[in-house]
Amino acid sequence: MHDNPALLAAARDAARLYPTFIVDPWFVNPKRVGVNRMRFLLESLRELDGNLRRLGSRLIVLWGTPQEVLERALADWQIGRLCFERDTEPYARTRDEAIRSLAERAGVQVICPTAHTLYDPDELIELGRGKVPTTYGVFGRLAAKMGEPDAPVAAPSHLPPPGELEAEYGIPTLAQLGYPEPECPSGQMIPPGGEAEGLRRLHAYLSDRQRSAGFAKPDTDPTAFDPPSTTALGAHLKFGCLSARTFYAEVQKVYREVGKHTEPPVSLMGQILWREFFYTVGYATPNYDCMEGNPVCRQIPWEDNPEYLAAWSEARTGFPWIDAAMTQLRTEGWLHHLSRHAVACFLTRGDLWVSWEKGQAVFERLLVDQDWSLNASNWMWLSASAFFNAYYRVYSPISFAKKYDPEGSYVRRYLPQLARLPAEFIYEPWKAPRPVQKQAGCVVGRDYPDPIVDHEQAKARNLERMRLAYEQNAKGG
Ligand SMILES: Cc1cc2nc3c(=O)[nH]c(=O)nc-3n(C[C@H](O)[C@H](O)[C@H](O)COP(=O)(O)OP(=O)(O)OC[C@H]3O[C@@H](n4cnc5c(N)ncnc54)[C@H](O)[C@@H]3O)c2cc1C
CATH class of the missing domain: 1.10.579.10 (DNA Cyclobutane Dipyrimidine Photolyase, subunit A, domain 3)
Structure with missing residues (x-):
């Protein structure tokens, strides 16, 4: 819910809102996505549904190829505006371009903000005169030229309800998706899925101000467990349960409070910049x-x-x-x-x-x-x-x-x-x-x-x- 400009854009002046998640068979495949990741996703969706319900809305889960199910939903629900976050992976780019065209053909306005990364990768590359940064050093200089990333946007305080729905559209279970029960309980090394857990773990980790400011990745311990020596927030960042811009802003706060801190590439801020660097090269290569x-x-x-x-x-x-x-x-x-x-x-x-x-x-x-x-x-x-x-x-x-x-x-x-x-x-x-x-x-x-x-x-x-x-x-x- 936090730092979700697509959700805010969808809700703005809307009489009805259909927050939708699509169970795409391309991903729901145990050979591609293992049971632990699928469980994490379902935990996150259940929490998201609860958060939406608290604001008078709910999550609607559709099944099928996104292009097909959305085309039907746009017509059935008489949608005027379709909003989703920009995704730079190749599969998502092809999918989202197809969705954009079918929506535009149907006269539906499309809004697709960048919020999964700190910066818009096109802007970064343009700033480097079209040259894709292939070293962390070059990337760091570009990022510094870009200046501070946009601050995260606040979660909405109320949402329009959906219209009448003709089916339940509930969140599936692992079994319904064809997965067995996982071997180990949820939350063993990384916190369970969902925004509350992502934010809780971020704040818990950062509450040790000295450790966070003095973070040096090579000094962290691969054999530490309960809890691990790093943040263990990768899955929350990947699924959008924790926004990268929130991570960045909260680490900045710690740095301001503590004063002295380590620097990229080994620092905690350096870690979120590794993510950004690799997103940028991956997008353009x-x-x-x-x-x-x-x-x-x-x-x-x-x-x-x-x-x-x-x-x-x-x-x-x-x-x-x-x-x-x-x-x-x-x-x-x-x-x-x-x-x-x-x-x-x-x-x-x-x-x-x-x-x-x-x-x-x-x-x-x-x-x-x-x-x-x-x-x-x-x-x-x-x-x-x-x-x-x-x-x-x-x-x-x-x-x-x-x-x-x-x-x-x-x-x-x-x-x-x-x-x-x-x-x-x-x-x-x-x-x-x-x-x-x-x-x-x-x-x-x-x-x-x-x-x-x-x-x-x-x-x-x-x-x-x-x-x-x-x-x-x-x-x-
Ligand atoms: C072979 C290999 C494959 C990897 N595959 C993935 C992957 O699929 N997904 C993934 O998130 N990370 C991957 N990493 C990078 C890194 O190991 C993980 O991001 C990190 O261990 C996750 O733990 P953490 O959240 O505690 O990291 P922290 O050290 O707490 O860092 C915080 C966040 O910064 C980002 N980050 C940190 N290190 C890197 C890095 N080297 N590259 C890019 N981003 C980084 C991640 O988003 C991470 O969650 C891989 C590393 C290796 C060596």
């Missing part, structure tokens, strides 16, 4: 979510290896740090940024030499905060395909984890079969003598897999492959 035909992406001869991909995504690599993170991702739908780094590097240039596009698809399904531009950008980054070129800096699935969690409590939590292993072997169970494995109830090869590769050998081979690929790319090959 063709074929952004693939390697071929993507002008910002290096061409790297990844190998198709379904066994490696399955072992990685099903937490069977034999590297406890990687398998614990992939278990967290599957059960809870969330991973700390540095755990995302570790598993993405491992799948691609670090160990398994599998394309980032495959990893992107697994994240797309499992992450609750999955966001098209951010997912593609970060996968390109971690695979050293774009934005980042220090490909020789490889995360070790052993020493990286030890630094944060020498006792291995993160691994013990997500991989109970390793829970009784002594700390010295927790990241390398295959090195534990057989009697130690037996005593811990975890025999490698029986209760937990052998490592899928020798990390040092795989790393050396892949570094050489990366070196050659970089050489080819430099020659334009």
Whole structure:
């Protein structure tokens, strides 16, 4: 409800208002959107419906391809003005252009404000004389030239009612959408869906003024849980439960109060600017979510290896740090940024030499905060395909984890079969003598897999492959 200019524009001087959500079969597909994200969405819709009802309105849920159901609804409800927030993802752009044309053909006014991002990406690019920023530094200078983003707009205080409705149009359940019940309870690592939870978590996090002002992303802890060390607000930002402009404005308030604060790229404000940067490049780059035909992406001869991909995504690599993170991702739908780094590097240039596009698809399904531009950008980054070129800096699935969690409590939590292993072997169970494995109830090869590769050998081979690929790319090959 907060910072929703499309809702305000729709309600302005209207006698009737039809707040509509469309269950689009393109998204309602367990292969594309996993159960944790779908649950989060339904929680958010239920809360939105409650908030609308408090103001005399309600949410109307329609099912089907948006172009088709809207065309019918515009006629049936005699709509004069159609308002929706601008969405820059490719699927949404094609959909929204089609909707705009059909509405205009029907004589319906269309209002489509930008509010999902801090800035209008077209304005940013125009300010850069049409050149798309491909580094955070260039983007930061453009953003500084743009000045402060618009302040978030207040939530409405009353809304017009809908007209008579001939059906219930209620919010579906997970089962009605063809989903099973999720494995883990809602709100385990990230707060449950909805605006109230998003705002509550934002304010709770920012209430520790010193931590927020001193936030430095590389110092946050990937193995911290209950609560995680970062805001865990990605899903609320993605679904519009929390507006990016509100996030920005509230962090600014803290900075003003505290005075001294860290700076981008590592600061808390720097995080929301990463989001903005990647939205901007993703918006302006063709074929952004693939390697071929993507002008910002290096061409790297990844190998198709379904066994490696399955072992990685099903937490069977034999590297406890990687398998614990992939278990967290599957059960809870969330991973700390540095755990995302570790598993993405491992799948691609670090160990398994599998394309980032495959990893992107697994994240797309499992992450609750999955966001098209951010997912593609970060996968390109971690695979050293774009934005980042220090490909020789490889995360070790052993020493990286030890630094944060020498006792291995993160691994013990997500991989109970390793829970009784002594700390010295927790990241390398295959090195534990057989009697130690037996005593811990975890025999490698029986209760937990052998490592899928020798990390040092795989790393050396892949570094050489990366070196050659970089050489080819430099020659334009
Ligand atoms: C391989 C890989 C895939 C990723 N896929 C996604 C994705 O699909 N959706 C997603 O929201 N983030 C993605 N990220 C970025 C980042 O890991 C998450 O935004 C962050 O971990 C979410 O946790 P948080 O909300 O606690 O982040 P915080 O550190 O609290 O940051 C607050 C917000 O800033 C934004 N942000 C922070 N880091 C980044 C970043 N590196 N890039 C872009 N925006 C950022 C997010 O909106 C985030 O919620 C990915 C990272 C990697 C390495």
